[in-house]
Amino acid sequence: MKTLLRICLILGALFCFTIGYPTSARASCNGSSVTPSPHYGGGGGKPFTDIATPIQEVSGIKIRSGAEVDAIQICFRGQAMDFCANQHGGNGGTLFEFSLGPGEYISRIDGRSGSRIDRLTFITNTGKMFGPHGGNGGSPFSIPSICLNGIAGRSGNRLDAFQAFSGEAND
Numbered sequence: 001m002k003t004l005l006r007i008c009l010i011l012g013a014l015f016c017f018t019i020g021y022p023t024s025a026r027a028s029c030n031g032s033s034v035t036p037s038p039h040y041g042g043g044g045g046k047p048f049t050d051i052a053t054p055i056q057e058v059s060g061i062k063i064r065s066g067a068e069v070d071a072i073q074i075c076f077r078g079q080a081m082d083f084c085a086n087q088h089g090g091n092g093g094t095l096f097e098f099s100l101g102p103g104e105y106i107s108r109i110d111g112r113s114g115s116r117i118d119r120l121t122f123i124t125n126t127g128k129m130f131g132p133h134g135g136n137g138g139s140p141f142s143i144p145s146i147c148l149n150g151i152a153g154r155s156g157n158r159l160d161a162f163q164a165f166s167g168e169a170n171d
Contacts, residue, residue, distance in 0.1 A: 029147035045156035050085035051165050059077035060099040090158055104124045111142075111162065
């Protein structure tokens, strides 16, 4: 009987871990309706898209940069586990990492682009700034009033193009 009880407890714990319990109350972006920003940069490299599911939220960003943005990687927080999507771009430049705290989300992205993404800066709803990362080439752009839910673009050895996806903030 004790063995059966242990098996039930283990299976119950596995079930709860697999489906996950609701995450703690915090501001996040609702992924049920996602709006894309304009596409910045050029047409080089291969396309990519990383968007949170309705039960995930963005938990951080990793950027490699020097004179340009060499690579970007978005990380997600889920109900059962946290993970980072694939890195898009090359391994040049210096690696910078940015994690979002409870109740925090990326609310604005500023950058510079020409035929590639020259610079990216991420600003949160709490006013924290990640960047600027990259150089001064290209023309400036801004993606304001968002609740970052994912990214897309094109990449080869560098980040060739960038686009943000916004959900609605669950404040």
